[in-house]
Amino acid sequence: MQRSGQERHALRQEKDIFMVACVNGHKLRKNLCFLRPLSQRRALSEENDRVMRAVRRFPNRAYGSVYLSPSYLDFSLEEFDRCVRDGPMVSVGELEADKRCNAPELDPIVEQAVSMKAPILQHTWLKVGGNEPGESTPYDLVELAERHPQASFICAHTGGDWEQGIRIIRRARNVSAEMAGFDPTSGTVEMAVRELGAERVIYGSDVGGRSFASQLGKVMGADIPESAKRLILGGNIRRLLTPILQMKGYRL
Amino acid sequence: MIVDTNVSLSRWPFRRLVADEPAELVARLRKQNVGQAWAGSFDGILHKDIASVNTRLVKHCRTFGQGMLVPFGSINPKLPDWQEDVRRCQEEHHMPGIRLHPNYHGYTLNDPVFAELLKLAVTRRMIVQLVLSMEDVRTQHPLMRVPPVDAAPLADLFKNQPGLWLVVLNWTPGLRSGQLQTLSSSTGHVYFDISTVEGVGGVARLVEQVSLERVLFGSNYPLFYFESALLKMQESGLTETQKNALFEENARLLLAPTGREGYAHKSL
Numbered sequence: 001m002q003r004s005g006q007e008r009h010a011l012r013q014e015k016d017i018f019m020v021a022c023v024n025g026h027k028l029r030k031n032l033c034f035l036r037p038l039s040q041r042r043a044l045s046e047e048n049d050r051v052m053r054a055v056r057r058f059p060n061r062a063y064g065s066v067y068l069s070p071s072y073l074d075f076s077l078e079e080f081d082r083c084v085r086d087g088p089m090v091s092v093g094e095l096e097a098d099k100r101c102n103a104p105e106l107d108p109i110v111e112q113a114v115s116m117k118a119p120i121l122q123h124t125w126l127k128v129g130g131n132e133p134g135e136s137t138p139y140d141l142v143e144l145a146e147r148h149p150q151a152s153f154i155c156a157h158t159g160g161d162w163e164q165g166i167r168i169i170r171r172a173r174n175v176s177a178e179m180a181g182f183d184p185t186s187g188t189v190e191m192a193v194r195e196l197g198a199e200r201v202i203y204g205s206d207v208g209g210r211s212f213a214s215q216l217g218k219v220m221g222a223d224i225p226e227s228a229k230r231l232i233l234g235g236n237i238r239r240l241l242t243p244i245l246q247m248k249g250y251r252l
Numbered sequence: 253m254i255v256d257t258n259v260s261l262s263r264w265p266f267r268r269l270v271a272d273e274p275a276e277l278v279a280r281l282r283k284q285n286v287g288q289a290w291a292g293s294f295d296g297i298l299h300k301d302i303a304s305v306n307t308r309l310v311k312h313c314r315t316f317g318q319g320m321l322v323p324f325g326s327i328n329p330k331l332p333d334w335q336e337d338v339r340r341c342q343e344e345h346h347m348p349g350i351r352l353h354p355n356y357h358g359y360t361l362n363d364p365v366f367a368e369l370l371k372l373a374v375t376r377r378m379i380v381q382l383v384l385s386m387e388d389v390r391t392q393h394p395l396m397r398v399p400p401v402d403a404a405p406l407a408d409l410f411k412n413q414p415g416l417w418l419v420v421l422n423w424t425p426g427l428r429s430g431q432l433q434t435l436s437s438s439t440g441h442v443y444f445d446i447s448t449v450e451g452v453g454g455v456a457r458l459v460e461q462v463s464l465e466r467v468l469f470g471s472n473y474p475l476f477y478f479e480s481a482l483l484k485m486q487e488s489g490l491t492e493t494q495k496n497a498l499f500e501e502n503a504r505l506l507l508a509p510t511g512r513e514g515y516a517h518k519s520l
Contacts, residue, residue: 127391128390128391128394129397161390184476184477185477186474209451213483213486214480214483217477217481218480220483221479222477
């Protein structure tokens, strides 16, 4: 079925409102909104606009994260300035492009993020059957993180194969483990807290693909202290965002 | 009160789980307000001595939980004389149903032995729990890669087995949306658990697709966090009456005609 631009826009707005209703249902205070991977420059810009519209519409419920691509480096650096330096966005990612994140093209993007103290959410997977071409692994992220010790990285999905992913990122102190996007398998969060410390573990929903419920269940159901749950569900991301929120004069 | 239709006892082969001892499992389920749990055994996935797996399962179900655990015996129709395992499940262990793992036992749903097994279950008025997957194929052990069951033949098989009570567990990777609707549009008794349902409002969407009466609460505990299934219910936006159907009523009605009403009353 072909939909007009106006209809598509209305549908997206409806989806955004539904999403906020679900966020309310789970008593989540704030959402960090980002996009699915995009391979076209124009789409990238349009979708970043969409996130900014959502953030402006729900300023008390959502922070925006800018989608960039190392395949369009100059454009991405301009997009960072437009959306983060001059716009309302406060972080970078989820970066999921056709280049692995240890590629040198990532360096200028990371430097730009560091200049604004913005954390970077990087997609990672370790698929037993092999990753997609250009898909990053936690190993790639550790390599990037070690080149940029002053940057803050969030390892999205912790490689999916979390028992390996947690071990891989353990030595990189500027990398946090994000627990979304894989089955709500018992023991996940407990192992991350044991090996990384609760300060390096971050809740994510991967909503769209997953759900708030299944991913929240990982944290709510984990055998860890309540204080650790508070860090994972909000304290850690708040700490990572505090420098850029202060720099932009946002209320914490 | 909750009836959890998808729980497993014993050890998951690839890691220890927090509730893989029956006493611990029962205590944790009680805290979650679970009054009854339909329990299979992880051992049934890989062990070849299925008879002893089922004997242990029944023993644990009788020893722990004061009737909370309802045993569903494992059947591997690729083992010699599997029909005897079915007989023991019903006649000796008084189980209301059986649990199948075709992908781990090496047969497809097109295999004539599967139809034969369904027929026997119908004759014995036993519930069949069909598990389509246990783990995301992307994260499996490299030496133990098991794709989900291809559920495409299920709708036709189901049509040919009037009187079958079928519960499809962990079904999302194996059953595509069109197949789900074809299967659920039949007049027979087919049910789906919620353990692997994903997406915002996923449970409500499932109810819309297959009708309220065909959805059961199932957590896949202790392999999955119990809270995952519980929060899906919270997020669903269903009314209290609808939630009660999923949490308890549908399972209770399903269990009753198998002749194992004792289970239905003992625990709830």
